[in-house]
Amino acid sequence: MSTAHAPTSGPVRVEVSGLSKSFGAVAAVSDLGFTVEPASVTGFLGPNGAGKTTTLRMLLGLVRPDAGSATFDGVPYAALPQPVRTVGAVLETAFHPARSGRDHLRVYCRGAGLPVSRADEVLAQVGLADAGRRRAGGYSLGMRQRLALATALLGDPAVLVLDEPANGLDPEGIQWLRGFLRHLAHDQGRTVLVSSHLLSEVEQTVDRVVIVGGGRLVREASMADLRSGADGAGTVLVRSPEAVRLAEVLRTGGAQVDLDGDALTVSGRTTAEIGSRAFAAGVELHELRSHTSGLEEIYFQLTAGREQYAATVPTEEAAR
Amino acid sequence: MTGLVRAEWTKLFTTRVWIGLLLGSCVMVIGFAILLTAFAGNPESGIPAVGTPLYEELAMANAVNVNVLFLILGIIGMTQEYRHRTATPTFLTTPHRGRVVIAKLVAYALAATLFALVVMAVNFTAVAVHAGARGDAPELSADNLGTLGSSGLALVIYAVIGVGLGALLRNQVGAIVGGLVYLFVIEPIIRQIPATSGAYKWMPGGALEALTATFQGPDVLDAWQGGLLLLGYGLVAAVLGTFLAVRRDVA
Ligand SMILES: Nc1ncnc2c1ncn2[C@@H]1O[C@H](COP(=O)(O)OP(=O)(O)O)[C@@H](O)[C@H]1O
């Protein structure tokens, strides 16, 4: 892994607004808007067919949107003076099978006006140094993912966009990728946008999520908010010897509370809000935690049926 | 732009397609030279005898017989991006897709020039050795050099047409099969049928014959007109291909 250093071009913010694209009768993406912040990993989540790949391809100027815009610090991809120095993308893990990984990278060094020595640097960065001179046709799926990532890193970009990068990686590879993406974002300040159809795949990696279903935005939130249920999505578990009194206190404050022995399940409040109420009321707490195992549930609820109802239910209602 | 052209050269020379096409061209051109010379002066073949100016013109223009391989070189150069899905990183590196197509046209014109020089040298050597054995080796006279040169130019233009055709069709197998059918079925038929043979001189094959002034077929344009027309076909394919590459989604 590389030493901590910031990208040469400084932090860059990604903004998507009003993006729409139809393929014939299929509305793949409809009026989609969200932002991606520097120094964090943003998960771009949605079930298969939700429009993630189409959105990322529009973001990168490969697919022409019917409407809307996608910009990097206000500049569309095609207008960036040196695109690969600003944005690196992993969309495809296909390579010319007869060309070595190293030669593949050297092609794009030449095309982008980068020194060809970058090829060896990024190969080392993704742990492919030993396989660089072998034909890419013989690479495993995991090695292809690494080579695609290496290609994206060539220009030392401020923004990294990855489409389902965990596909085909073994558990070890996924572990490595998680650490690598966090390192790029948290230690080096890069903007990382990573798509997945599985929440479980990215939930330990991402700081923020943009959830889409049926081509529309379902939820844009930080993981912390989603976990704590700050926006009404999750629940908090509380244990207290004075459970009954605490339930009353919280209900008076407008929270929804289920009481079961010494345990409370609270919706609509964060752990911090519950903690401070309990403290103010002088109630002793033995446990206070957000119900994280429910995240998958939340995700399922948020996205379930999106495809069917996307055409008839407005985004706002469907999101609640 | 130099960087993009070098990128295309790197792509070309880091796989072995070029070796196959160049070797194939050399083998084919030697074969055609031997056939031509073996049957020269044979009254049934209609090929003029070794040592006559007509024979030498045919022998020097012999290299155009491998035009199909140069067409395929250009087609593969463009369509490999779609076949192996490298169009994505290529257009990410250079979002101005027209520049990619132009870089390919330049890179393949240059590579085809090198390959054409090799093919021309091989052709001349094969002809000189075989015709020499039959008593009269052609010399590198101004006329012979001119014919040799225009055959090489034709090969380069076919590579350019191939790049344009590839950008237009994107499907590698489709473009190659289409090119073969056109060259070996459609054009010969049009050339043979009296009703359409008048149009033949305006087609790439007719322009090629005019440029290299070989066969005594249907009437053709002047050599320079043929050359320009052939180049025009290459440019039209390239411009159309560029236009479509810029407009179409890369999905
Ligand atoms: N090139 C295309 N032509 C036709 N339909 C497409 C094309 N690309 C995507 N789609 C359709 O658009 C929808 C969104 O697809 P996609 O963006 O690939 O979703 P995801 O990446 O979230 O799985 C799907 O219904 C898909 O079938």
Ligand SMILES: [Mg+2]
């Ligand atoms: Mg996808």
